[in-house]
Amino acid sequence: MNAAIIGQMAISGALMGLVYALIAYGFQLTYATSKSINFGQGELVMVSAFFSLTLTNLGLSQHWGLGLSYGLMVPGGLIFGAIMGLVVERAGVRLALEQKSEGWILLSIILGLFFFSAAENIWGRDDRPFPTPIPEEPFHVLGLAIGPREVAVAVGVLGIMGLIELLKRKTLLGKAFEAVSADRDAAELMGISATRTVMLSYGLSGSVAALAGILVSPITTVGPTMASAIILKAFSVAVVAGLDSGFGVVLVGMFLGALESLASFYLGSGWREAPGLVLLILALALRPTGVFGKATIRKV
């Protein structure tokens, strides 16, 4: 088989894989502070994408031009995502965490289902295009065609992950975040509110999900089911990389993206989802803490 085609498939797959990495990073944020993740995160991605689409169309109907409405939409979408993240934390996660139960798994699934149904009825069941000022025409580097929208995905993903990591390291709030991640009880004794920090992590995670929706929509279109396939792969990436390695999700995300683009090329597009799922079950069987995760010692 032609090496150029393989390279082409791998590169564009890997760029898409960064979207999985970004959503997986959102899981890591909440897992760090509360050992919980939002099983309805895919619905958050989708609802935020719809909301952002409405904002963009609103701007366009005011004749602001695509560039301006897109630019104004992005912060709006991120704030919306953060609010949704906070709703999930308040309604689905906090009670279960207080009771030290795993009820949050079921509750976050339930909330996701509610958002899905709401989106279906508010915005309709059809897939819609998402306008973007970024051109579609690919440019050529070393014989490989690369789409500007895929590059935008990469820039956006790495940009926000870098920003959040920087905030975690440089600001007082970030330090509090790290402290709660390391030891919730000790952090509480030092006067840090663990509840607020968990809220912060869910807000951030919601924003990250919203950004993933905004970045991926121009490529995939917006629809109620837009995230149902993506989210499974984001789960795979999070588990395979380990729920505590930001660096790991980027690598695994790109690897998985490349792998599935090759799989759909060789096995047919129906098998597109298979590599991620197989990879996930394998990783769980062989290394449950993830490839980049830290092994923990059981204590009694």
Added chain:
Amino acid sequence: MKRILLLRGAELVVFGLLAMIPLWVVNPYALGLLTLLAIYGILLIGLDVTVGYLGQVNLAHVAFLGLGAYTAGLVVTKLGLGMAPALLAALAVGLLLGGLLALPALRLEGPQFALATLSFSALSTTALNELEGLTGGAQGLSLNRPPIFGQVLTPPLFYWLCMALLAVVWMLMRNLLASQWGRAFEALRDSPIATDAMGVGTYRHKVAAFALGSGLGGLAGGLYAFNFQYLQPQSFTYDLMIILLLGVVLGGRKSLWGAFVGASVIVLLPNLLSNRLLFQVFSGLGFAAALAAGLQGLYKKTTRPFQALAPVVAMGILVVGGLFVPNTEDWRKAIFSLMLFSVVVGLPEGLMGFLAIFLAKLFRVPHAPLPEPADIDAVLPLRPSDGTPLLVIDDLKRYFGGVKAVDGLTMTVRSGSIHGLIGPNGSGKSTVVNVISGLYTPTDGTIALRGVVLPSGSLFRVAQAGVARTFQNLQLFGELTAMENILVALKGVYQSSLPMVLFGLARGEERRAQAEALALLELIGLRDQALTKAKDLTYGAQRFLEIARALARKPDLLILDEPAAGLAHPDMLQQIAIIQKIHQRGVSIILIEHHMDVVSELCDMVTVLDGGRIIAEGTPEEVKRHPKVVEAYLGQPPEPQLDGGPAPQPA
């Protein structure tokens, strides 16, 4: 007796009524719904094994329904076999694939397990869609309902078949879940480490439970295929999975009746949604119930404000939304989610859990009477304490990275003695215990019990070899009663094979086990608390129960990890008396303890550790005066004139 009559009577009445329905109901639609009720009943009983008993969010059950359905369909269409082999094949595929998935997935906990099962579901949908040559892909698979044993199945006959299977499954599962197996399932939900340490084999039981539940899913799938006679991969997706979870949670976990109620709700839901008036009445009732329960909870302060108010808000949205939404069918997912949300938050025990308490009060259902305790001499025979070496530890090392937690420990525990293991915090005592009991693998060195090398790195196999332990941080099975905690660990009574258990032929054995458990409870003074849940016992009683549970293993060596930690003085005295009683029966004990007075009073021999090494060994009196021991505890060499003075007390 009254209890048995009431419980069995209710089952007989319900199944009797259900069996008679086709005689006077000829409406094919109603009969179809009742057939579905039976199928979903089997399906939910299977799901309840993982969700209720194992306490894991299992998102793969719908995949087993689908795989079972396709298996039955293919056996009939491609192989041309009859219905009985098709149903057996569906059951077998569920059992087999369930076991296969469980092998990797059940090493995981909570979210990772949910993710693994979710991925399995997605993978199975992909496979059903893409293996077009076999399954017909998205086109679907049509099949006929073949005759069974030469008899053509009319709708009433098929209904009777499904109901009969439900009754059989019900009976077998009732026997299984009330047996040692069901208790083990529940125990490992509460503390997997303790079930391993009690020789129950956590992993094996988990895999068995998951395979069993999945097998029932497969069987239900087979019936599903013959009911609808047309299969499509998209029938078995995430949406249905949510509805199944709704059924189990709404009906009530860990309850056959709960599964039955849940199945009824699932079957009736579509009708509820298509009839506007019915929906409004139902949501109104739900709102009223949530409001009443919430207000009561707030008034009595038994629930948190969120727990009381959130269901009211959710049901309120349902009522108000129902007035404005043009078509409730469009919103069915939102409606499911609001209902499920209210139940999970406001009624965690489910409808049956709630009703069971109410009905038990109404009919004054007594607990089945307990047998008289067995003779303690039969349960825990007196052993000769001959002082021969029992446990020999030779040059044991355990490093964590660069930390040498245990660094070359050599010691001998003599048969029939109480051997104290003391030392300041961080001296390596707990690590030694964890290595002996198999939680940690030693870095180097050997441990032998009666000359036989102990297995390393497996709590389960060490427990099987005759070592039992307690835990410094209590690891009781909180949801089980005190007696059940002991029954889980009890060794040497349960001999019956699985088929005997399934058909309810192991009841005599259960009585004997209860008698032995009560004898052990009497030994620790908790006989009158036999039916109290472990989590509701006082802290002191929980500590005593840990010891009784370990004794149920009838161990050669009992390791007590700080049995007096946190105990008030009277409890501590009782604890000392309990340990002395056990000692008198000739059980050899390793005692890890901080309280010097406990050690002095109980121990025949004491080994003192510091920094992972032995600094002193001897009788309690010798050890207390040992200069290195005093230094380790007080941080300075003793003044010469203090020699022979009062024993220093550790902080």
